[in-house]
Amino acid sequence: MLFQSQFNSKDFSISIHVYDRILPNNKRRDTMKFVRGSVSIILFIVLLFIGSTEIFAASPIDKKDVDPHHDFTVYFNQKVDQRTVHIKNIHVIDQNGKIVTDKEPKLVDGGYKVVVEAPESGYAYGSTYRLVVTDNVLSEKQKPLTNELQMNFTIKNATANSDASNHHTKTVASLTATADSSLNPLKEQIRTAFQNRQTSFSIKYYGDLNNLTDKITKTVEEVLSEDEYLFYDYRNYRFTWNGKGNEATINFTATFYQTKEQVDYVNKRVQEILAKIIKSSMNDHEKVKAVHDYVVSNVAYDTTYSQANNAPYFALTKGKTLCNGYAMLVYKMLEELDIPVRLISGKAGGDSHAWNLVQLDGKWYHLDVTWDDPTPDKKGQVTYDYYLLADDEIRQSHSWKDGGSTGIEKTYPRANTYYIEVLTKRGDKKLMESLGLQYLTSDYTVDDNKFSTYLKTKISKKEKNFTFRYVTNKPNVLNNFKQIISAATNGLKYKNLNWNVSEIQRTKEKDYLVSITVTY
Incomplete structure (x- = not known):
C-alpha cells in the first residue's frame, strides 16, 4: 500500500488508500478469512456524507510516478445519486485548472463506486494533475459531501522505465494480413512480449482498423486465458493505438508481479527443490502431499499484506507471500511433475482469493495451501483442512464462478469426489493417517x-x-x-x-x- 490516511467520526469514517490493482491477496481466515484485475491504479476513497456528529476535511495527498493511463475508482460509504455523477462534479484537472477528463465517470457496484477513466490519449508525461470530487455529489438520500475532496498526482517521466532491467520498448515486425487472420500474428507478438514480461512495447499493425480496440482487447484476453501462470502473474495492461487507412501503431504498457529474470529463477529453483523432496518411488498422491508440505513448511503468510511479495519469486527468496504467490508456486511445482493443475480465483471468507485445482487419477480436487499454512507462521506445523476437497466441501468457506473473478479464465473442472473415499478404496492407510483423515x-x-x-x-x-x-x-x-x-x-x-x-x-x-x- 502506498499510503493511507484515515479520519473517524461517530457515524461514518473516511479513509483514503492508493495502491496498484492486483490479484487476490486474501487476508486469511486467522485475521479475517481473506484483489485481481486489469485497472492500473485504484484510488479508494470512502467519502463522508453529512449526517455525522463531527465533520472532517480530507487533506490533499500527492501520488508520484503515476502511469499515463491510470484509472481511478472512488468508493463511497453510501449509495450515490446517479444524476450527480458527471464530469462537472467528478473530474481530473491539469495545472491550469482545465478539465482533462474526456469520458463521463461511471457509477458501478450498485452505486457505491465511481470509475474515473484516464483520457483517451493519456495524461502527459511529467505533468501534475488533480482528481476532484466536488461537494455537489449527493447520496441517494440527497445528502451532500461535507467538503470537496482532492488528490494531486504526478505522471511519471517518459524515461522512467528505461533503466529498469525488466522494462523494454520494442517495435515488433510489421504484420501483413487481412480480416481476422491479422489477429493470429498479433496474438503471438503479444504473447511473446508478455511471456518475456516486457512492460512497454509497440506493434506495427496492417489491416482493417474498424473495431480495432475490441479486437486487441479480445486478443489480449485470449493470450491470458491460454496461459494461467502468465494470467496470475500480470497485474494490469494498457494500450493505445494511432493510425489511419489500414496501418496503425499499437503501444502497450503492462505490469507484472515478476520480471523475466525472476520467472527464470523460479523455474530453476523449483527443479532444484523437487529433486530433493520427490523420490522415484512416490506415486502422484504422495508427490502432491510432498509439494503441499514443502510450501507450508518453507513459506510464511505475509501479514503485512504487501502486494510486492505476491508471487512465487518472493515466496522462494523472502520466504513469505500472499495467496497468489502460494497458488502460483504450487502450480509451477505440480506442473513440473506433470500432475494436472489449475489456478482458480474467487472468494474465501468474503474476500478475493486464489487457490488450486489438482487432478489425481482423473478426479479433480481443490487444494488451498494458503489456508493450510498457520498464521502467524508456526514452524513445523502443517495442516490439511483444505487439502484435496470436493466442491461441496470447500464451498463452506470458498466461492467461485466459471471464468474466475475476471470472467476470462477457462471453465473450471468439477470436483465431485471425496478424497477420503478414494484413499479408503485404495487401501492407503499410511497416507490417510499422515493426513489425519482416519478421524473422519x-x-x-x-x-x-x-x-x-x-x-x-x-x-x-x-x-x-x-x-x-x-x-x-x-x-x-x-x-x-x-x-x-x-x-x-x-x-x-x-x-x-x-x-x-x-x-x-x-x-x-x-x-x-x-x-x-x-x-x-
Whole structure:
C-alpha cells in the first residue's frame, strides 16, 4: 500500500488508500478469512456524507510516478445519486485548472463506486494533475459531501522505465494480413512480449482498423486465458493505438508481479527443490502431499499484506507471500511433475482469493495451501483442512464462478469426489493417517448419544491418549467444552484430564477433532 490516511467520526469514517490493482491477496481466515484485475491504479476513497456528529476535511495527498493511463475508482460509504455523477462534479484537472477528463465517470457496484477513466490519449508525461470530487455529489438520500475532496498526482517521466532491467520498448515486425487472420500474428507478438514480461512495447499493425480496440482487447484476453501462470502473474495492461487507412501503431504498457529474470529463477529453483523432496518411488498422491508440505513448511503468510511479495519469486527468496504467490508456486511445482493443475480465483471468507485445482487419477480436487499454512507462521506445523476437497466441501468457506473473478479464465473442472473415499478404496492407510483423515471415518466418530459411553470406556481401560471426531448440535462447543467433558466424565477415576478441541473444516457437519490426555 502506498499510503493511507484515515479520519473517524461517530457515524461514518473516511479513509483514503492508493495502491496498484492486483490479484487476490486474501487476508486469511486467522485475521479475517481473506484483489485481481486489469485497472492500473485504484484510488479508494470512502467519502463522508453529512449526517455525522463531527465533520472532517480530507487533506490533499500527492501520488508520484503515476502511469499515463491510470484509472481511478472512488468508493463511497453510501449509495450515490446517479444524476450527480458527471464530469462537472467528478473530474481530473491539469495545472491550469482545465478539465482533462474526456469520458463521463461511471457509477458501478450498485452505486457505491465511481470509475474515473484516464483520457483517451493519456495524461502527459511529467505533468501534475488533480482528481476532484466536488461537494455537489449527493447520496441517494440527497445528502451532500461535507467538503470537496482532492488528490494531486504526478505522471511519471517518459524515461522512467528505461533503466529498469525488466522494462523494454520494442517495435515488433510489421504484420501483413487481412480480416481476422491479422489477429493470429498479433496474438503471438503479444504473447511473446508478455511471456518475456516486457512492460512497454509497440506493434506495427496492417489491416482493417474498424473495431480495432475490441479486437486487441479480445486478443489480449485470449493470450491470458491460454496461459494461467502468465494470467496470475500480470497485474494490469494498457494500450493505445494511432493510425489511419489500414496501418496503425499499437503501444502497450503492462505490469507484472515478476520480471523475466525472476520467472527464470523460479523455474530453476523449483527443479532444484523437487529433486530433493520427490523420490522415484512416490506415486502422484504422495508427490502432491510432498509439494503441499514443502510450501507450508518453507513459506510464511505475509501479514503485512504487501502486494510486492505476491508471487512465487518472493515466496522462494523472502520466504513469505500472499495467496497468489502460494497458488502460483504450487502450480509451477505440480506442473513440473506433470500432475494436472489449475489456478482458480474467487472468494474465501468474503474476500478475493486464489487457490488450486489438482487432478489425481482423473478426479479433480481443490487444494488451498494458503489456508493450510498457520498464521502467524508456526514452524513445523502443517495442516490439511483444505487439502484435496470436493466442491461441496470447500464451498463452506470458498466461492467461485466459471471464468474466475475476471470472467476470462477457462471453465473450471468439477470436483465431485471425496478424497477420503478414494484413499479408503485404495487401501492407503499410511497416507490417510499422515493426513489425519482416519478421524473422519466411522471408527473414530462419536456423537452426543455415544459421547459419555465412549469416554467411560476409554478411561476404564486406562488409555492415556486418544483422539476422535465429535459430532454435535450443542452450541458454543469451543467455549463450553470444559462443562461438556466434565459432565461426561463425572464420577470416573483419574488424576488429571487435558484436552484439545478444534473445529473440523473439511466436513459439512458441525464436528470437532478432540484429543485427550489422561493421567491416572
